[in-house]
Amino acid sequence: MKEQRRVCRECGSNAKIVRKDHHFTESGLNNVFLKGIEVVKCAKCKSESPRIPNHDDLMRTIAVALIDKPSELAGDEVRFLRKYLGEGGAAFAQMLGIDRSHLSRVENGAMAISRQTDRLVRTLALVHEPSLLEKLKRLGRYEDMLQRLSAIDPNTSPIRFQLDHAASGYTYDLKTAA
Ligand SMILES: [Zn+2]
Numbered sequence: 675m676k677e678q679r680r681v682c683r684e685c686g687s688n689a690k691i692v693r694k695d696h697h698f699t700e701s702g703l704n705n706v707f708l709k710g711i712e713v714v715k716c717a718k719c720k721s722e723s724p725r726i727p728n729h730d731d732l733m734r735t736i737a738v739a740l741i742d743k744p745s746e747l748a749g750d751e752v753r754f755l756r757k758y759l760g761e762g763g764a765a766f767a768q769m770l771g772i773d774r775s776h777l778s779r780v781e782n783g784a785m786a787i788s789r790q791t792d793r794l795v796r797t798l799a800l801v802h803e804p805s806l807l808e809k810l811k812r813l814g815r816y817e818d819m820l821q822r823l824s825a826i827d828p829n830t831s832p833i834r835f836q837l838d839h840a841a842s843g844y845t846y847d848l849k850t851a852a
Contacts, residue, residue, distance in 0.1 A: 682716035683723060689716040696724045698837075701736055702757075703750055705851065708732075709838045727839055731809075733758060735844035738809045739835050741796045743848055744822065746830040749783040752795055756781075759802045770794055786830075793823055813845060 682689040692715050698706040712725040726732060737758045740751050747755075756766045767777040770791055779785040787795075800807045810816045832851040837844050 680714050682714065682719060682721060684716060684721040685719040687716060687718040689714045689718075689721075691715070691725075696726075698726075701733075702754055703736070703835075705833060706736060706835045706837065709836060711839065728843065731843045732837065732839075734805060734809050735837055735846055736835065737799065737803075738806055738813070738815070739837070739846040739848060741799055741806065741810070742815055742819075742822065742846075743833050743835075744825070745827045745833060746789075747787055747792050747795060748830060749781045749787075752777075752787060753781040755795060755799050759799060761802075769798055789826070789828060792826060796823065809843075812843070 680689050680691055681687070691712050693710045694713050696708040696711050696713065698708050708724070708726065711727070714723045714725060716722070737755055740747065740755055743751075756763070759766070761769070763777055763781075764774050767774040770777065771794075772791060776785070780787050780791070800810070807816070810819065834849045834851040836847040836849060838847070
């Protein structure tokens, strides 16, 4: 197989394209990993830049994975969903029926989310953005959603979100982080 080469954006020398897992910290979350995506890797300046396909579907899939996760939402996950929905803190707090300062304490991790607010954030997201609901259905995760909402584990165990890109869009895998 012919090795693909690209020009490094940082230093302009020839760079290689390799396939590897990418820790997608650009999402604002610390537990999202993309499986086997192309990364432009420069031997000269050591820079690595991922080539992330289908960005819109990626962000949508992360949102759906958060809605689907079996444990309580962490603050940065609530923030991700709020931003995905394009809402500011004040408007989102109002939709949830909580104080804006309460929401910001939750998002900053200074306060755990309540069980009611956790469920409400998820259902609100699905109502707010029907494409999330469609994606949930397409991935076959819709049928038992109400059951899973009832069974959210209040003990937040860290979940590792592993996303895999396919021709039909991203899929996700929820793994309890070791
Ligand atoms: Zn370089």
